[in-house]
Amino acid sequence: xxxxxxxxxxxxxxxxxxxxxxxxxxxxxxxxxxxxxxxxxxxxxxxxxxxxxxxxxxxxxxxxxxxxxxxxxxxxxxxxxxxxxxxxxxxxxxxxxxxxxxxxxxxxxxxxxxxxxxxxxxxxxxxxxxxxxxxxxxxxxxxxxxxxxxxxxxxxxxxxxxxxxxxxxxxxxxxxxxxxxxxxxxxxxxxxx
Amino acid sequence: xxxxxxxxxxxxxxxxxxxxxxxxxxxxxxxxxxxxxxxxxxxxxxxxxxxxxxxxxxxxxxxxxxxxxxxxxxxxxxxxxxxxxxxxxxxxxxxxxxxxxxxxxxxxxxxxxxxxxxxxxxxxxxxxxxxxxxxxxxxxxxxxxxxxxxxxxxxxxxxxxxxxxxxxxxxxxxxxxxxxxxxxxxxxxxxxxxxxxxxxxxxxxxxxxxxxxxxxxxxxxxxxxxxxxxxxxxxxxxxxxxxxxxxxxxxxxxxxxxxxxxxxxxxxxxxxxxxxxxxxxxxxxxxxxxxxxxxxxxxxxxxxxxxxxxxxxxxxxxxxxxxxxxxxxxxxxxxxxxxxxxxxxxxxxxxxxxxxxxxxxxxxxxxxxxxxxxxxxxxxxxxxxxxxx
Numbered sequence: 001x002x003x004x005x006x007x008x009x010x011x012x013x014x015x016x017x018x019x020x021x022x023x024x025x026x027x028x029x030x031x032x033x034x035x036x037x038x039x040x041x042x043x044x045x046x047x048x049x050x051x052x053x054x055x056x057x058x059x060x061x062x063x064x065x066x067x068x069x070x071x072x073x074x075x076x077x078x079x080x081x082x083x084x085x086x087x088x089x090x091x092x093x094x095x096x097x098x099x100x101x102x103x104x105x106x107x108x109x110x111x112x113x114x115x116x117x118x119x120x121x122x123x124x125x126x127x128x129x130x131x132x133x134x135x136x137x138x139x140x141x142x143x144x145x146x147x148x149x150x151x152x153x154x155x156x157x158x159x160x161x162x163x164x165x166x167x168x169x170x171x172x173x174x175x176x177x178x179x180x181x182x183x184x185x186x187x188x189x190x191x192x193x
Numbered sequence: 194x195x196x197x198x199x200x201x202x203x204x205x206x207x208x209x210x211x212x213x214x215x216x217x218x219x220x221x222x223x224x225x226x227x228x229x230x231x232x233x234x235x236x237x238x239x240x241x242x243x244x245x246x247x248x249x250x251x252x253x254x255x256x257x258x259x260x261x262x263x264x265x266x267x268x269x270x271x272x273x274x275x276x277x278x279x280x281x282x283x284x285x286x287x288x289x290x291x292x293x294x295x296x297x298x299x300x301x302x303x304x305x306x307x308x309x310x311x312x313x314x315x316x317x318x319x320x321x322x323x324x325x326x327x328x329x330x331x332x333x334x335x336x337x338x339x340x341x342x343x344x345x346x347x348x349x350x351x352x353x354x355x356x357x358x359x360x361x362x363x364x365x366x367x368x369x370x371x372x373x374x375x376x377x378x379x380x381x382x383x384x385x386x387x388x389x390x391x392x393x394x395x396x397x398x399x400x401x402x403x404x405x406x407x408x409x410x411x412x413x414x415x416x417x418x419x420x421x422x423x424x425x426x427x428x429x430x431x432x433x434x435x436x437x438x439x440x441x442x443x444x445x446x447x448x449x450x451x452x453x454x455x456x457x458x459x460x461x462x463x464x465x466x467x468x469x470x471x472x473x474x475x476x477x478x479x480x481x482x483x484x485x486x487x488x489x490x491x492x493x494x495x496x497x498x499x500x501x502x503x504x505x506x507x508x509x510x511x512x513x514x515x516x517x518x519x520x521x522x523x524x525x526x527x528x529x530x531x532x533x534x535x536x537x538x539x540x541x542x543x544x545x546x547x548x549x550x551x552x553x554x555x556x557x558x559x560x561x562x563x564x565x566x567x568x569x570x571x572x573x574x575x576x577x578x579x580x581x582x
Binding site for chain 2: 026027029055056057058059061063064068069093095099102104106124125126127129130131138151152153154162163167169
């Protein structure tokens with residue numbers, strides 16, 4: 001039986017109470033904001049509460065909002081701690097889905113920008129392991145209690161966290177000059193083949 | 194325990210071995226087996242580190258990232274119109290399906306209405322691509338199990354559909370045909386007949402393929418009860434698509450939350466019961482017929498009219514966030530789009546099906562035999578470009 005998004009929001013509010021700091025609807029999906037210390041608890045309730053049934057783990061990732069242009073906000077420099085209203089930092093984003101009642105929930109977990117630490121949900125959803133490893137290397141988030149927090153895609157000696165807005169994607173020329181001649185004349189002048 | 198081999202008899206006489214055997218416990222040593230990064234069964238560059246104890250896999254650790262291209266970072270530097278073509282390269286077997294979610298996300302945020310003709314054609318092309326994808330895995334899985342004949346059958350059928358898609362898009366793998374708001378251009382004359390003939394051929398011939406493989410005793414021995422993925426485990430790993438439905442998960446985005454015009458068509462969602470290699474393959478094979486049926490219905494009811502909605506000259510998504518998901522041939526492909534009102538996305542999280550599916554592999558491979566490893570890897574139908582992004 002399908003659960004309408006508005007009803008789902010009511011049920012979520014009833015089941016979670018003050019464990020969430022914000023609950024709203026966004027494009028037909030429930031949006032929740034959760035503090036890191038209640039994160040695991042909230043995820044467990046969403047999965048286990050029979051009236052909610054978010055058993056399907058869709059993804060875990062993160063968003064670096066440090067350069068996001070909020071309304072009436074000046075454009076901020078990359079790497080700043082965020083705007084005054086507490087938004088604009090870094091957040092962990094989790095999407096869960098209830099396959100039986102067909103409704104979606106997006107969990108936003110705002111973290112401290114300077115040293116982002118978030119509890120791991122691998123104890124609730126085993127599939128979070130790889131997702132957390134990816135978020136850790138890409139955003140520099142430390143997931144506590146993660147069984148194996150090593151790099152997933154990047155090499156171990158890679159420096160920096162590529163998905164942060166402060167990490168600029170360099171142009172090719174910036175990295176290394178083109179090693180050969182750029183046109184035939186130049187090649188002939190240099191005596192090359 | 195008696196040992197008849199004379200050489201082993203000598204060994205038995207030697208001290209340590211003799212004690213082990215006489216006391217009924219044989220201490221074995223674990224060994225690390227490296228598979229890949231280049232292996233014909235992996236459809237890309239994929240490495241598996243398996244700790245084996247005799248014939249049994251104790252622990253398997255997939256090592257991915259050899260094809261990591263960083264799409265999530267690259268898309269932040271690009272114009273929306275460039276992105277559909279870029280992320281079409283994720284799962285190279287289902288190019289046109291990959292183009293769809295971003296177009297849908299922009300249409301949702303920008304409130305663009307897409308004309309029905311474009312919607313119908315999108316469905317038809319996406320389903321034709323699904324058939325291409327599934328037939329490819331039909332042949333590769335069979336080839337990995339040692340049956341080479343299905344390769345020729347599959348490619349014969351694929352070619353007709355491939356040709357029909359080529360006449361429309363000009364491409365054979367990366368089509369670049371879906372645009373935010375509609376399609377690049379209308380289909381050429383004769384396409385409908387060509388595509389219908391191609392899919393009808395698939396519908397007619399597929400029962401033969403089923404008899405060829407799923408009735409084969411060797412095939413059954415190698416797939417039934419091998420690599421069982423439990424339903425609850427599949428949920429917790431986010432396993433979707435044919436692999437999830439093989440584990441009897443009743444989930445299909447096309448039916449549950451119809452996007453485009455899927456609610457107008459009649460099709461079944463195939464499901465397995467045990468979640469073993471056989472079920473996954475069975476679901477894959479049967480989805481081909483369902484897709485072919487959808488193509489038939491979509492092309493038969495193809496309405497006339499424009500193929501592009503009203504899209505502004507500069508594509509700028511208004512501020513907002515949206516999660517859009519579609520049923521990709523290998524599972525749920527989702528985009529979480531964060532827009533701050535610019536010409537470029539602020540952030541796109543790409544949720545690819547193969548990533549979640551492959552992350553469940555260590556669980557499935559645990560306690561299986563080395564001889565079954567390739568069958569299990571093959572039955573997970575993953576594309577490494579889709580895992581690494």
